[in-house]
Amino acid sequence: xxxxxxxxxxxxxxxxxxxxxxxxxxxxxxxxxxxxxxxxxxxxxxxxxxxxxxxxxxxxxxxxxxxxxxxxxxxxxxxxxxxxxxxxxxxxxxxxxxxxxxxxxxxxxxxx
Amino acid sequence: xxxxxxxxxxxxxxxxxxxxxxxxxxxxxxxxxxxxxxxxxxxxxxxxxxxxxxxxxxxxxxxxxxxxxxxxxxxxxxxxxxxxxxxxxxxxxxxxxxxxxxxxxxxxxxxxxx
Numbered sequence: 001x002x003x004x005x006x007x008x009x010x011x012x013x014x015x016x017x018x019x020x021x022x023x024x025x026x027x028x029x030x031x032x033x034x035x036x037x038x039x040x041x042x043x044x045x046x047x048x049x050x051x052x053x054x055x056x057x058x059x060x061x062x063x064x065x066x067x068x069x070x071x072x073x074x075x076x077x078x079x080x081x082x083x084x085x086x087x088x089x090x091x092x093x094x095x096x097x098x099x100x101x102x103x104x105x106x107x108x109x110x111x112x
Numbered sequence: 113x114x115x116x117x118x119x120x121x122x123x124x125x126x127x128x129x130x131x132x133x134x135x136x137x138x139x140x141x142x143x144x145x146x147x148x149x150x151x152x153x154x155x156x157x158x159x160x161x162x163x164x165x166x167x168x169x170x171x172x173x174x175x176x177x178x179x180x181x182x183x184x185x186x187x188x189x190x191x192x193x194x195x196x197x198x199x200x201x202x203x204x205x206x207x208x209x210x211x212x213x214x215x216x217x218x219x220x221x222x223x224x225x226x
Contacts, residue, residue, distance in 0.1 A: 004154075034214075043115075043217040044155070044215075044217040046214055089154055098143075098160060098210060099145065099171075100155075100157070101157070102156075105152075
């Protein structure tokens with residue numbers, strides 16, 4: 001079956017530090033890959049996506065590249081801010097199916 | 113409203129009671145999903161609707177769980193004979209187009225079963 005594995009948190013960084021949150025997946029075929037973010041007190045929202053191999057998704061300074069050879073979709077940001085503190089979820093959407101499968105989430109805490 | 117609305121935001125009930133959780137999706141969104149999120153975990157799929165019909169209910173844990181969407185808009189998740197293990201945040205999401213993975217989530221209904 002489909003599954004997503006992401007690094008456990010919490011990840012604690014100082015402001016302006018570089019961020020990487022690892023995500024790997026298992027799926028048949030060629031799924032679309034997503035990062036969703038959950039800010040405190042808010043619902044999950046789409047951060048970025050990539051639909052095919054070597055695509056790079058980007059938004060709000062965050063980036064992730066779809067790597068089929070390593071079945072990975074790691075999230076990166078060059079300089080985090082306190083406002084980036086949230087829980088980040090990696091997810092896949094299979095090309096033959098109709099629901100998102102999520103990883104367990106990684107909590108990011110950014111300190112001033 | 114502009115977003116997905118879920119009510120109640122919090123529900124505390126006693127073991128064995130019946131619970132209903134409501135979801136009002138974004139207007140015009142034909143696909144509606146229910147997920148369950150336990151503390152410290154990612155959302156787990158329960159069921160999704162395309163229009164009025166349940167297109168896939170393979171994630172419902174047992175027959176105590178049931179969901180309806182009679183007019184293709186508002187949906188209700190129903191849980192009978194609640195158990196303490198049902199305690200979680202129940203998330204609803206909607207999508208304008210089925211097949212994209214781009215879902216709009218509500219803030220969830222937190223259910224606590226005592």
